[in-house]
Amino acid sequence: MRLAVVAGPATTGKTAVLRQVVRRLLARGVAPAFLKIDVQYADEDEALAAEFGIPTRKVYSGELCPDHCSVMVLGDAVRWAAGAGAEVLLVETAGLCLRCSPYVDGALGIVVLEATSGMNLPRKVGPMLSLADVAVVTKIDRVSQAEREVFRARIEDAAPSVLVREVNALHGIGIDPLLGTLLGGPQLVLGEDLEPRGLRLRGAPPVGTCTICVGKRDVGWRSHFGVVRPLESATFYRGE
Amino acid sequence: MLDSLTILGGRSRTGEPEPVGRLDLRVGEVLAVVGPTGSGKTTLVNDLELFADGTTSTGRKVLVDGVPPPSRMRDEPSASPIALITQHTSFLSDLPVGEFLLTHARIRRSPTAAGRVVEETLAFANELTGEPIDARSRMTDLSGGQARALLIADATVVCDTPVVLLDEVENAGIDRARALALLRRHRKAFVFVTHDPHVALLADARLVMKGGAMTALLRADEADRRLAAVAGRMDFALARVREAIRAGERLAGSELEAFA
Known part of the structure; x- marks a missing residue:
C-alpha cells in the first residue's frame, strides 16, 4: 500500500491533478482510494466515485484545522483503504493557513501550486512547499513561458530539494512522470490489523x-x- | 545544438490519422501554421512545446534531431530548445520588469551574464514598441503592446533558443514588419501561428490545420513569393495610414491610391 498526501491552497487544481492520476492508475491496473479532508464542504469524493467507481470518503474537520484533522484520521483512513482493497491511497487536504505541512514520513508529499499565483507565493507557503517531495505547478497554459520559467526558479530558490513538475491538469499534460514518482515511492508498513506502523508527521506544525x-x-x-x-x-x- | 524538429502525426479530433504524417522543420526555416479558429493550431503549439510523446490528446510525437528528446528538455523548461511566445498580452507576474528578467536570465544563461542580457532584452523590446519599457515598472502594469514586445525580446535574447514559436504575432500592438526583420537576424527556426496573409506568405511553407489535424503542407511557390511582395507593400501603406490616424492627423485621401 502506498500513500500520497496532496496539499495546496484552495482552487489550485488538486482534484484535477488527482483525477488524472486516478485515470492513469486504473489504466495500469493499480487500485486507488481517495480521501478528501475539508473544512465544511466538499464533493470531490462523490465526483471521483461516480466517474471511476473507486472507494472514496470525505471528512469535515469543522472546528479543527483540516491539517490537524488529517493527522488524527490518517491511520484510520489507511486501514479503511487497505480493507477496501486499495493499493494506493490519495489524500487531498485543504490546508487553511498554509503554514503547516500535512506530509508524513514513508509517504509521498505533493504540494499543488498554480502558475498564476503571485511570484512571492513560493516564499510565503513555507513548510507546505519545503517539506514536500514534489511541487506540481498547474494552470501553465494561463501564463507565458517566461513566467513559467521564472515561477519555477522562485520555487527552486525557496525549496531547492523539491522536484518541480509542471502540468496542465485539464488536458492531462505532464501527469505521467508523477505516476512514476508515486509508484516508485515507499510502501507503508501495515500491521495485521491493517493499521500503519510508524507513520510520523514530517514537520512540526506551527x-x-x-x-x-x-x-x-x-x-x-x-x-x-x-x-x-x-x-x-x-x-x-x-x-x- | 538542435538542427531539426520533427512532428509525427497523430489523430484528428474524430480519431482519424492525420493526413500529414510527418513534418520536418530545420533551423533557418520559417513555418506558418494556418487554419480557422478552433482548427487545432494552439493544440499543435502545445504538442511542440511539451515535446508530445504520444500521450497528449492528439497522439502526436515530437522528435529532436530525429529521436525522442532527452527527458530533461521536457521536465526543465529552461532547458527547452523552444521559446514559446503565447497569445498572452498581459502578465500575471507581480514582479518589477528588471527583477523578472534578471531571474529569467540567471536560469537561462548565467548569473554573471544576467545583467548584460537584461539590458539587451530591454533594448530589443524598446525597438518593437512605441512606448518604452522601464525596468522598474511592474510586469502587471505593462500595456498589451509592451507585454508582447517584452515576450518577443525575452524569447529571442534571454532564451536564445534555436526554435521560436509565435502564436498570433499579428494581434500584438507592435510593429510586426520590424519584428520579423529583427527576428530574421537570428539563425533560428520560426513557427508562426497566424491569420495574417503577409506573414503566411513570407514563410517557407504553410501547414494547414482543420478539425484538429494537420491536413496539408504547402511549400511556398513562385505565386506565393509574388503575392508576398505585394502584400508587403499593402501592409506598409496601411501601416502608415494607421499611424497617421493614431497620431490624430488629417489624411489626404490618396494614401492607398496604388491599390484602389
Whole structure:
C-alpha cells in the first residue's frame, strides 16, 4: 500500500491533478482510494466515485484545522483503504493557513501550486512547499513561458530539494512522470490489523497553543495565556 | 545544438490519422501554421512545446534531431530548445520588469551574464514598441503592446533558443514588419501561428490545420513569393495610414491610391 498526501491552497487544481492520476492508475491496473479532508464542504469524493467507481470518503474537520484533522484520521483512513482493497491511497487536504505541512514520513508529499499565483507565493507557503517531495505547478497554459520559467526558479530558490513538475491538469499534460514518482515511492508498513506502523508527521506544525485555540474570543494578548504575541515583539509564553 | 524538429502525426479530433504524417522543420526555416479558429493550431503549439510523446490528446510525437528528446528538455523548461511566445498580452507576474528578467536570465544563461542580457532584452523590446519599457515598472502594469514586445525580446535574447514559436504575432500592438526583420537576424527556426496573409506568405511553407489535424503542407511557390511582395507593400501603406490616424492627423485621401 502506498500513500500520497496532496496539499495546496484552495482552487489550485488538486482534484484535477488527482483525477488524472486516478485515470492513469486504473489504466495500469493499480487500485486507488481517495480521501478528501475539508473544512465544511466538499464533493470531490462523490465526483471521483461516480466517474471511476473507486472507494472514496470525505471528512469535515469543522472546528479543527483540516491539517490537524488529517493527522488524527490518517491511520484510520489507511486501514479503511487497505480493507477496501486499495493499493494506493490519495489524500487531498485543504490546508487553511498554509503554514503547516500535512506530509508524513514513508509517504509521498505533493504540494499543488498554480502558475498564476503571485511570484512571492513560493516564499510565503513555507513548510507546505519545503517539506514536500514534489511541487506540481498547474494552470501553465494561463501564463507565458517566461513566467513559467521564472515561477519555477522562485520555487527552486525557496525549496531547492523539491522536484518541480509542471502540468496542465485539464488536458492531462505532464501527469505521467508523477505516476512514476508515486509508484516508485515507499510502501507503508501495515500491521495485521491493517493499521500503519510508524507513520510520523514530517514537520512540526506551527505553534498554536493559546487560549484562542480553546475558544476564548477576547481581543488583545493580555486576555490570553500560552504562546502569545504583542504587536511589538516576538512570540513568548505567558501564564502557567 | 538542435538542427531539426520533427512532428509525427497523430489523430484528428474524430480519431482519424492525420493526413500529414510527418513534418520536418530545420533551423533557418520559417513555418506558418494556418487554419480557422478552433482548427487545432494552439493544440499543435502545445504538442511542440511539451515535446508530445504520444500521450497528449492528439497522439502526436515530437522528435529532436530525429529521436525522442532527452527527458530533461521536457521536465526543465529552461532547458527547452523552444521559446514559446503565447497569445498572452498581459502578465500575471507581480514582479518589477528588471527583477523578472534578471531571474529569467540567471536560469537561462548565467548569473554573471544576467545583467548584460537584461539590458539587451530591454533594448530589443524598446525597438518593437512605441512606448518604452522601464525596468522598474511592474510586469502587471505593462500595456498589451509592451507585454508582447517584452515576450518577443525575452524569447529571442534571454532564451536564445534555436526554435521560436509565435502564436498570433499579428494581434500584438507592435510593429510586426520590424519584428520579423529583427527576428530574421537570428539563425533560428520560426513557427508562426497566424491569420495574417503577409506573414503566411513570407514563410517557407504553410501547414494547414482543420478539425484538429494537420491536413496539408504547402511549400511556398513562385505565386506565393509574388503575392508576398505585394502584400508587403499593402501592409506598409496601411501601416502608415494607421499611424497617421493614431497620431490624430488629417489624411489626404490618396494614401492607398496604388491599390484602389
